Amino acid sequence: MKITNYSFFALALLFFACQDDMPKTTNLQLEFAHKAGIEDFEYGRMYENIAGNRFSLRLWRTYISDVKLLKSDGEIYSVPNSYHLIEPQNLNRFTLNLSDIPTGTYESIQYYIGVTDEENLSGQLVGDLDPSNNMAWNWTTGYKFIRMDGEFEDNEGNRRGVVVHIGTNENLKLQSFTFQNPLILGQSEGHILFELDLLEAFKSPHTIDFEVLNDFQFNNEADLIGENYANGFIKLIK
Incomplete structure (x- = not known):
């Protein structure tokens, strides 16, 4: 019986020692692939x-x-x-590295497209907020x-500007x-892949027809694009 008790306590000590060795935080990589429909996005390439x-x-x-x-x-x-601030680099990709993320099992992720209210008008230089x-x-x-x-080609074949701000x-x-499967963050770094689809906007x-309007700034049509990118513009891939 004593041997059994000693074995139990030894296993318990080993368990808690292993728990102490587990990192409390880790890194998480968010990768964003820029697409135009099924095609990889490229600057200067024509899309429809x-x-x-x-x-x-x-x-x-x-x-x-956020x-x-x-x-x-x-x-x-x-x-x-x-x-x-996300933009195509490394061909069509952008990688965002987040550090000091608490280890554990996560079931979902959320963020906003845009800059949240408290910082949008504050003038504070936080993260990538910089004029x-x-x-x-x-x-x-x-x-x-x-x-x-x-720019786009109009019906007469002329090149005209496209401004979407x-x-x-x-x-x-x-x-x-x-997540389709829970995201387990432990000793190894985590990775999440998203796609941004230009055409969904x-x-x-x-x-949106550029023949009708090709400048979207502070107008009702700009808000229509906002409604378009609310759903389907960014997709979770894995």
């Missing part, structure tokens, strides 16, 4: 939207903010100072949540994603 406009971009930037990880028991971890990124109008109107600059609190859109529920 649902209205039949052939267009290309020379700049595409997207702000995300990143949160949620556990099944309702516990939420909010990533501090999480204001991030030098050319994503700010001014401190009374805040940041551009999405910026797309490019979407901001204001009406166009701050929450994105929530539930001009597709649904509102069809």
Whole structure:
């Protein structure tokens, strides 16, 4: 019996020692692949939207903010100072590295497209919030949540500009994603892959036709694009 008791205590001590060796935090990599439908996005390449406009971009930037990880028991971890500017780099990809994420098992992730209210008009330089990124109008109107600059071919074959600068609190859109399998963050770094689909911004529920309007800033049509990117613009892949 004594041997059994000693064995039990030895196993218990070993268990708690292993628990103490487990890291309390780890790193999480968020990867964003930029697409145009099923094609990998490339600057300068021509794409066709649902209205039949052939267009290309020379700049595409997207702000995300207030990143949160949620556990099944309702516990939420909010990533501090999480204001991030996403744009195609490394071919069509952008990698965001988050550090000091508490280890554990998470069932979902959420964040906003845009800059949340408390920082949008504050003038504070937090995360990637910086006027030098050319994503700010001014401190009374805040940041551009999405910026797309490019051109399209009109019906006469002429090249005309496309300006998509979407901001204001009406166009701050929450994105929530539930993992197909729980995300287990432990000794190894975690990785999540998202896709941003350029064509979805001009597709649904509102069809955007550049022949009708090709400048989207502080107008009702800009808000229509905001409604379009609320759903389906960013997808969780794995």
